[in-house]
Amino acid sequence: MTEKEFIPTSYTTLKDEGVVAYSSPSNIALVKYWGKRENQIPANPSISFTLASCATITKVHFKKREKKDDNFSFELLFEGEVKDEFKPKINTFLRRIEQYLPFLKDYHFKIDTSNSFPHSSGIASSASGMSALALCFMEMERTFSNAISQEYFNKKVSFLSRLGSGSACRSIEGPLVQWGDCNAFEGSSNLFGIKYPYEVHSVFNNFQDTILLVDKGEKQVSSTVGHELMHGHPFASQRFEQAHNNLEKLRTVFAEGNLNEFISIVESEALTLHAMMMTSSPYFILMKPNTLSIINAIWKFRKESKTHVCFTLDAGANVHLLYPENEREVVLHFIKEVLVPFCQNGQYICDRIGLGAKKL
Numbered sequence: 001m002t003e004k005e006f007i008p009t010s011y012t013t014l015k016d017e018g019v020v021a022y023s024s025p026s027n028i029a030l031v032k033y034w035g036k037r038e039n040q041i042p043a044n045p046s047i048s049f050t051l052a053s054c055a056t057i058t059k060v061h062f063k064k065r066e067k068k069d070d071n072f073s074f075e076l077l078f079e080g081e082v083k084d085e086f087k088p089k090i091n092t093f094l095r096r097i098e099q100y101l102p103f104l105k106d107y108h109f110k111i112d113t114s115n116s117f118p119h120s121s122g123i124a125s126s127a128s129g130m131s132a133l134a135l136c137f138m139e140m141e142r143t144f145s146n147a148i149s150q151e152y153f154n155k156k157v158s159f160l161s162r163l164g165s166g167s168a169c170r171s172i173e174g175p176l177v178q179w180g181d182c183n184a185f186e187g188s189s190n191l192f193g194i195k196y197p198y199e200v201h202s203v204f205n206n207f208q209d210t211i212l213l214v215d216k217g218e219k220q221v222s223s224t225v226g227h228e229l230m231h232g233h234p235f236a237s238q239r240f241e242q243a244h245n246n247l248e249k250l251r252t253v254f255a256e257g258n259l260n261e262f263i264s265i266v267e268s269e270a271l272t273l274h275a276m277m278m279t280s281s282p283y284f285i286l287m288k289p290n291t292l293s294i295i296n297a298i299w300k301f302r303k304e305s306k307t308h309v310c311f312t313l314d315a316g317a318n319v320h321l322l323y324p325e326n327e328r329e330v331v332l333h334f335i336k337e338v339l340v341p342f343c344q345n346g347q348y349i350c351d352r353i354g355l356g357a358k359k360l
């Protein structure tokens with residue numbers, strides 16, 4: 001597919017007014033996307049677990065404008081309060097997607113959005129937030145059009161979400177979504193995420209993700225800047241090649257349910273992501289001392305308990321603990337006894353692998 005196929009030719013019924021609402025989840029990458037080309041095209045393919053509970057709930061009320069001009073017209077409420085500081089980001093997003101949704105300037109939008117996870121928990125909300133908004137706009141397109149298949153809907157909404165935040169394109173479906181051209185994955189695309197198309201062993205059913213909130217402060221370096229620093233990075237090409245290899249290896253891991261191999265790929269990916277940050281120019285570190293304390297405690301516990309808990313990190317200090325459902329009790333006990341003291345205000349979130357966005 002090409003971008004052109006996402007440009008609609010005409011609409012059958014443009015409505016004057018209406019409301020659309022979606023809940024869209026966050027996701028956690030197993031093979032990480034880090035580095036991009038123009039138009040949010042990933043420098044390497046990635047794969048993620050879609051989460052079940054951490055989500056953004058967005059309701060968009062749309063009303064035909066009496067007079068259209070060159071600007072987008074919208075107001076924004078976050079958790080019930082006017083949030084003008086989020087508007088520039090949304091304006092940029094609207095500008096990027098306008099050619100694919102040509103009705104955007106015809107309407108005034110009231111965007112009412114909230115997160116299911118605690119505000120400013122340091123959890124990346126751009127994936128859930130951007131995908132929830134893209135879903136609402138795409139739902140509008142669906143009501144204006146004659147026949148949009150669910151397959152086209154999912155592809156286009158993932159495509160649009162990607163233009164808001166790269167990783168957002170992996171939040172529409174679940175439980176596993178792959179994004180980015182990759183020889184090992186039939187149907188893979190740089191333009192949108194696809195539902196993992198191969199066999200997955202039952203050991204991954206209802207896989208758990210407990211997110212330890214290590215640092216809830218503002219990140220020193222944004223993901224946008226971090227991605228940029230992969231241009232001219234001394235290890236970039238080896239890193240991109242490694243991501244392709246890890247994706248290929250994960251295919252076998254998922255089919256066989258090989259948790260030990262899963263752990264070594266996922267932890268290596270997390271540390272490589274942070275190694276890329278530490279070897280950028282300028283270099284930076286997003287992990288905190290407690291991130292490392294948690295990692296060391298996980299390694300010790302895993303050895304002693306013979307469980308299959310592992311960690312992954314996104315672009316921040318928080319730690320995601322991934323483990324099979326049948327080890328839940330013993331891992332949660334370990335978290336409460338050993339890891340909670342390393343969390344800011346003792347906070348952590350219990351989540352698990354989920355099935356994607358929901359229309360409300």
Ligand code: PMV
Pocket residue numbers: 028029031032033034046124126165166167168223224227273314315
């Ligand atoms: O979607 P962005 O631009 O916020 O980048 C996200 C990058 C990571 O979370 C670090 C990795 C990933 O694949 O989600």
